[in-house]
Amino acid sequence: MSALRQTLQIALAGVQGPLPQGIAALASEWGETETPVQALYQAATFLTQAERCARPLPQYTGPMPDPAAAETLKTPPDALTHLLLRHLDTPNSFIEHDKAACLRARGEHLPFLLLPGWFEHALTRSANEQTALLTNIGARGAWLLPQNPKWQPLLGQPPVDALWETGSLAExxxxxxxxxxxxxxxxxxxxxxxxxxxxxxxxxxxxxxxTVGISMADETLLEAARVDKRKGVREQARALLAQLPHGAFAQRLRTYARDWIVHIPGGLLRAAKLNLRLPAAYERAWALDGLPEKTTRQHEGIGDKANWLVEVMSHLPLEALLAELMLTPAAWIKLIADHEYAAALWAGSIESFERWPTPQLLEALCTASSPIHKARVQRIGLVAAATAAQVDPWLNPIIDTAFDLRLWLNALPRLDARWSRTLLKRLSALIDSHRGQPGHWADLLPRFAERADASVLADTLALLDPLGNEGAASRSVMAAMEIADLRFKLHQFHPPATA
Amino acid sequence: MLSVNAINQLAPDAASLKAGREQGKLTKWLASGIQKDMVWGEIQGSGKAPYRTAVDLRGPAYHCSCPSRKFPCKHSLGLLFVAAEAGLATAEPPAWVVEWNHKRTAAQEKKAAPEQAPTEADSPERAAERELAAAKRAARRNKLASEGLAQLQLWLEDLLDQGLAWVQAQPDGFWQDAVARLTNTQLGGIARMVEDSHHAAHSGDGWAARLLGELSRLHLLCRASARVDVLDEAHAAELRFLLGAAVSRDVLLARDGVRGTWQVLVRIFEVSDALRTYRHWLWCQQTGQLAQVFEFAAGAQPLDTSLPAGATFDGELVFYPGRSLRALIKTRTPTAAPLRIPNPPEEAALQSVLDQATALWAVQPWLRHVPALFKATPRADLGGFVDHQGRFLAWPKTFANAWQLLALSGGRPLTVFGELQASGFAPMTAIALDPAQRWVQRFER
Structure with a gap:
C-alpha cells in the first residue's frame, strides 16, 4: 500500500498544468479524507483524470505519402457493387473467381472496401490465380497493395520475415x-x-x-515428418511422400507390392493367375509407412491382411504397378474380378487411380466394373476423376439404373466444372426426385453452388424453391443457397462464354 | 423504396437476414403489390393458409401473420428484397392491408391526441393517491440507492485495502456478486461500471493503472453522490441521472427539441444479461448536432430496427439532462433526404475534438464514451489518423479494419466518426464518395 501511495504521490507531483476544473469543484466538497484508502482513491482519481484530460495529441512531423491516382477503370454499378461486397469476410475461391471474371469482362475496378479482403485471399492462391485476381484492382488497389508488408508476395517480393517469426499460425x-x-x-x-x-x-x-511445388528435394523433410510424434503430421507426410514416385517411401511400397503380388502369366493350357503372398504377421516397421495393423473404418469389411495390401496399392500409381507386373489395365481387371481378394484389390486399384488417373485405366475400369463387389461406389469414384468427355458417353446410359443417392453424394465432393452441363442437369434433376432426405441436400448444395455454372445453378435454384418454407433448410443449405444466388446474379451481369 | 443495403440493416440478426434473402424471390410470393409506400404480399408457409405480410415503407412498419417472434420477420424482409430487387406491380391493396393501415393510423392518432378531459380515473382524489404512491416509490428507491452506494463504497475501499493484485486474482463470481448487489438496489448503470472494472482487471499490459482508474471513478461517484444536495444544480442533475433517477418521458416531450434532418451515423448493438440495446448516434444535417438514441428490448421482446446506419428522417429530438447527448425522438417523419457526408468544420481538427472530450470528462468523469467526428487521413504505418495540423490520434491495436479504412481513403482525408473511451479512440464509421462522386461508400465497425 505504501508503495502504491508513494507512486501516486510521485506521479501527482509530476502533473503539469491546471487540474480539470470540474473535478476540483467536486473534490473541494470532500474536505479531509478520512482513511488512507480514501486518500489513495482521491489521488488516483486526480491522476487518472489528469492523464485522460490534460493530454496533448502527439505531433506528426514526417512526410505524408502520395495519395492514390485517379481511377482509369470504370466504377461498377451500384447493384454489382452490392453483389461484389457480399461475402467480403468469407472469401470463397469460386466466388472470387466469378467476381474477378465479371469485373475483367466489364473493364471495371473492384470496390475499394473489397481490396484488403481480396489481397488476403490472393495470398493463398497460386501465382497464375494471383495474376487473374489482381487484374482489376484499379489505381486504388495498386496504391494500397505495397503498403501492407504482408501483401508483398503479391508484388513478386519475398514475404516479410516478421510475419513468419511473430505472426499467428494462420499468418x-x-x-x-x-x-x-x-x-x-x-x-x-x-x-x-x-x-x-x-x-x-x-x-x-x-x-x-x-504441397505447393513438391519435389524430391523435399524428401528429407518429409521423411523426418513421416516419423513425427503427431499422427496428423505423419499422415500428411505419407500422402506427400506418395507424390514422389522416385522417393525411398515409394520404393519401399513398391518392394512390398512386388513381394506380395505375383503375376503368373497364362499359357496354352493354363489361365493367367494372380498370386498373393501376404505376410503371416504384422511387422512393427510398417507402422511408420502408414500400414495399420488392423483394418481401418475406411476399409470396413476387408480383413487385416487384405487391408495392408489396399494401403500399399493406394499409395502407388496403379499404372506403374501394372507395368512392373507386365499387365494391361484390361488384363488386370480381368484377373482381380474373380480373385479371392477381389474387394481388396479393387479398393486398392480405385484409391490409386483416384490419385493418379489416366484415360486408359478409366476405360478399363469402367467397362469391367459391373461384376465387382460394391461396383457402384467404385464407379462413382472413377467418374469423379474423369473429364466430361470421358464420362458422358459412359455415365449417361447408366445414371438412372445405377442411381443411389448416398453413393452419388460420396462422389460430389469431387464434382468439377469439367463436368458437362447436361450431366449436371440430369444429376440435379435425379437428386431432386429424392428430396425427401433433407440431410442430403445439406451435403449436396455447397458442391453445386460452388462448382456448377450459371445454367445449372438456375435449374438447381428453381428445383429448390419449394423447399423454402418447409423448415428443411439447414444452415449449410442456406449458406449454399447464398453462394448459388450470388454466383447466379454475378453471371447475369456478365454471362461467361461457356454458358 | 429502400435500398438493399438499408434492408440488410433492418434485419434483427444474421439468421433472419439469410432467411429473408431466401424469401426475397418473386416466385415465392403467391400475391404481391405496391401502392405508394405500402407493399404487401402473401407467401405459403408451414401452415395451411398463406402468411399475409405488409410493410409501410414510411416507418418502416411491419405486419405479418406468421408466428415468428423476430421483428421484422423473414417474410417482411423477403418482401422488401423483392420490392427492391425484382420490383412489384402497382395494385389496389387488399382489404386486410387497408384494415391494418387504418388500425395503425388510428393508434397513432390516439397517441398524438391531446389529453382528454379528466375522467373518473383522473379525479383529484385519485391524482393525490397516485402522487402519494409515486412519492413512496421514490423514497423507497432513494433508500435502496443510498444503501447500494454505501455498500459499494465499503466494497471499493476494501478492494484497495487488499491490493490490486488480490483484486485481479478474484474469480468472475466475485465481480458478478457485486454487479448483482447493485442491480438489486436498482443501480444498473453503476453495475455496468463495475463490469468495466472487471474487464480492466484482465486487460493485459497496464491493467493496474486501468483498474485503478475505473475503481477511482466509482469511488468518486460514491463520494460525490453523498454530497449531491450541496453540489450545484448542473452537477447534481448529472449525478441523479447517472444514478438512475427517472426522467419523465412526458416532461421531456413537453420541452422544445432540436429540429432537422437526422441521419443515423452508426448503430451499435449491445447485450447485457437479458437486455438488448441498440445505441444510435445521430447527426443533424442542418446543425451538425450529435445525439445518442437508445432502443431497448428485454427477453424475447422485439428490438426496434427501424433506424439502421444510413437512415434519415425529419424530426425533433429532445435531449435528456446531462452531457451524454442522450436524446428522445419527439417527432419523426420519413424523408427522401439523401445521405450526406458530415463535413466537420476545419476547426474540428483532432486536438479540438479531444479538447471537447476533455472538457466533458472534466465535469462528468463517468461518461463511458464521448463522440468524435473529424476529418483526417488514416495511416496504417502509424496505426492512426493524422489531421491537417499534423496531430496524430491512434486507433486501438486490435482494430481489425484499418486496411479497409485506408482503401476507402486512398491516402486522402476521410470523415470519421467514433467514440473516445477511457481505453482510447474506437473508430466506428467512415464515409467517402466513390471516384464518380455518386455513391457513398461506408466503412462500419
Missing part, C-alpha cells in the same frame, strides 16, 4: 504458402529451420504448405 501458414509459390526451396529451408522447435499442432499445419 505463418500463409507466409510459408506464399514463399513456396515463389521459391519452393526457400520455403523448405524456412520450415526445416524451425521444424524441431515448433509444437506438434504447428508442425501439422505448416507441413501442408509443402
Amino acid at each position: 505463418r501458414y500463409e507466409w510459408l504458402l506464399a514463399l513456396r509459390y515463389r521459391d519452393a526451396a526457400a520455403g523448405r529451408t524456412a520450415l526445416q529451420t524451425v521444424w524441431v522447435s515448433e509444437p506438434p499442432e504447428v508442425r501439422e499445419k505448416l507441413i501442408g504448405a509443402i
Whole structure:
C-alpha cells in the first residue's frame, strides 16, 4: 500500500498544468479524507483524470505519402457493387473467381472496401490465380497493395520475415504458402529451420504448405515428418511422400507390392493367375509407412491382411504397378474380378487411380466394373476423376439404373466444372426426385453452388424453391443457397462464354 | 423504396437476414403489390393458409401473420428484397392491408391526441393517491440507492485495502456478486461500471493503472453522490441521472427539441444479461448536432430496427439532462433526404475534438464514451489518423479494419466518426464518395 501511495504521490507531483476544473469543484466538497484508502482513491482519481484530460495529441512531423491516382477503370454499378461486397469476410475461391471474371469482362475496378479482403485471399492462391485476381484492382488497389508488408508476395517480393517469426499460425501458414509459390526451396529451408522447435499442432499445419511445388528435394523433410510424434503430421507426410514416385517411401511400397503380388502369366493350357503372398504377421516397421495393423473404418469389411495390401496399392500409381507386373489395365481387371481378394484389390486399384488417373485405366475400369463387389461406389469414384468427355458417353446410359443417392453424394465432393452441363442437369434433376432426405441436400448444395455454372445453378435454384418454407433448410443449405444466388446474379451481369 | 443495403440493416440478426434473402424471390410470393409506400404480399408457409405480410415503407412498419417472434420477420424482409430487387406491380391493396393501415393510423392518432378531459380515473382524489404512491416509490428507491452506494463504497475501499493484485486474482463470481448487489438496489448503470472494472482487471499490459482508474471513478461517484444536495444544480442533475433517477418521458416531450434532418451515423448493438440495446448516434444535417438514441428490448421482446446506419428522417429530438447527448425522438417523419457526408468544420481538427472530450470528462468523469467526428487521413504505418495540423490520434491495436479504412481513403482525408473511451479512440464509421462522386461508400465497425 505504501508503495502504491508513494507512486501516486510521485506521479501527482509530476502533473503539469491546471487540474480539470470540474473535478476540483467536486473534490473541494470532500474536505479531509478520512482513511488512507480514501486518500489513495482521491489521488488516483486526480491522476487518472489528469492523464485522460490534460493530454496533448502527439505531433506528426514526417512526410505524408502520395495519395492514390485517379481511377482509369470504370466504377461498377451500384447493384454489382452490392453483389461484389457480399461475402467480403468469407472469401470463397469460386466466388472470387466469378467476381474477378465479371469485373475483367466489364473493364471495371473492384470496390475499394473489397481490396484488403481480396489481397488476403490472393495470398493463398497460386501465382497464375494471383495474376487473374489482381487484374482489376484499379489505381486504388495498386496504391494500397505495397503498403501492407504482408501483401508483398503479391508484388513478386519475398514475404516479410516478421510475419513468419511473430505472426499467428494462420499468418505463418500463409507466409510459408506464399514463399513456396515463389521459391519452393526457400520455403523448405524456412520450415526445416524451425521444424524441431515448433509444437506438434504447428508442425501439422505448416507441413501442408509443402504441397505447393513438391519435389524430391523435399524428401528429407518429409521423411523426418513421416516419423513425427503427431499422427496428423505423419499422415500428411505419407500422402506427400506418395507424390514422389522416385522417393525411398515409394520404393519401399513398391518392394512390398512386388513381394506380395505375383503375376503368373497364362499359357496354352493354363489361365493367367494372380498370386498373393501376404505376410503371416504384422511387422512393427510398417507402422511408420502408414500400414495399420488392423483394418481401418475406411476399409470396413476387408480383413487385416487384405487391408495392408489396399494401403500399399493406394499409395502407388496403379499404372506403374501394372507395368512392373507386365499387365494391361484390361488384363488386370480381368484377373482381380474373380480373385479371392477381389474387394481388396479393387479398393486398392480405385484409391490409386483416384490419385493418379489416366484415360486408359478409366476405360478399363469402367467397362469391367459391373461384376465387382460394391461396383457402384467404385464407379462413382472413377467418374469423379474423369473429364466430361470421358464420362458422358459412359455415365449417361447408366445414371438412372445405377442411381443411389448416398453413393452419388460420396462422389460430389469431387464434382468439377469439367463436368458437362447436361450431366449436371440430369444429376440435379435425379437428386431432386429424392428430396425427401433433407440431410442430403445439406451435403449436396455447397458442391453445386460452388462448382456448377450459371445454367445449372438456375435449374438447381428453381428445383429448390419449394423447399423454402418447409423448415428443411439447414444452415449449410442456406449458406449454399447464398453462394448459388450470388454466383447466379454475378453471371447475369456478365454471362461467361461457356454458358 | 429502400435500398438493399438499408434492408440488410433492418434485419434483427444474421439468421433472419439469410432467411429473408431466401424469401426475397418473386416466385415465392403467391400475391404481391405496391401502392405508394405500402407493399404487401402473401407467401405459403408451414401452415395451411398463406402468411399475409405488409410493410409501410414510411416507418418502416411491419405486419405479418406468421408466428415468428423476430421483428421484422423473414417474410417482411423477403418482401422488401423483392420490392427492391425484382420490383412489384402497382395494385389496389387488399382489404386486410387497408384494415391494418387504418388500425395503425388510428393508434397513432390516439397517441398524438391531446389529453382528454379528466375522467373518473383522473379525479383529484385519485391524482393525490397516485402522487402519494409515486412519492413512496421514490423514497423507497432513494433508500435502496443510498444503501447500494454505501455498500459499494465499503466494497471499493476494501478492494484497495487488499491490493490490486488480490483484486485481479478474484474469480468472475466475485465481480458478478457485486454487479448483482447493485442491480438489486436498482443501480444498473453503476453495475455496468463495475463490469468495466472487471474487464480492466484482465486487460493485459497496464491493467493496474486501468483498474485503478475505473475503481477511482466509482469511488468518486460514491463520494460525490453523498454530497449531491450541496453540489450545484448542473452537477447534481448529472449525478441523479447517472444514478438512475427517472426522467419523465412526458416532461421531456413537453420541452422544445432540436429540429432537422437526422441521419443515423452508426448503430451499435449491445447485450447485457437479458437486455438488448441498440445505441444510435445521430447527426443533424442542418446543425451538425450529435445525439445518442437508445432502443431497448428485454427477453424475447422485439428490438426496434427501424433506424439502421444510413437512415434519415425529419424530426425533433429532445435531449435528456446531462452531457451524454442522450436524446428522445419527439417527432419523426420519413424523408427522401439523401445521405450526406458530415463535413466537420476545419476547426474540428483532432486536438479540438479531444479538447471537447476533455472538457466533458472534466465535469462528468463517468461518461463511458464521448463522440468524435473529424476529418483526417488514416495511416496504417502509424496505426492512426493524422489531421491537417499534423496531430496524430491512434486507433486501438486490435482494430481489425484499418486496411479497409485506408482503401476507402486512398491516402486522402476521410470523415470519421467514433467514440473516445477511457481505453482510447474506437473508430466506428467512415464515409467517402466513390471516384464518380455518386455513391457513398461506408466503412462500419
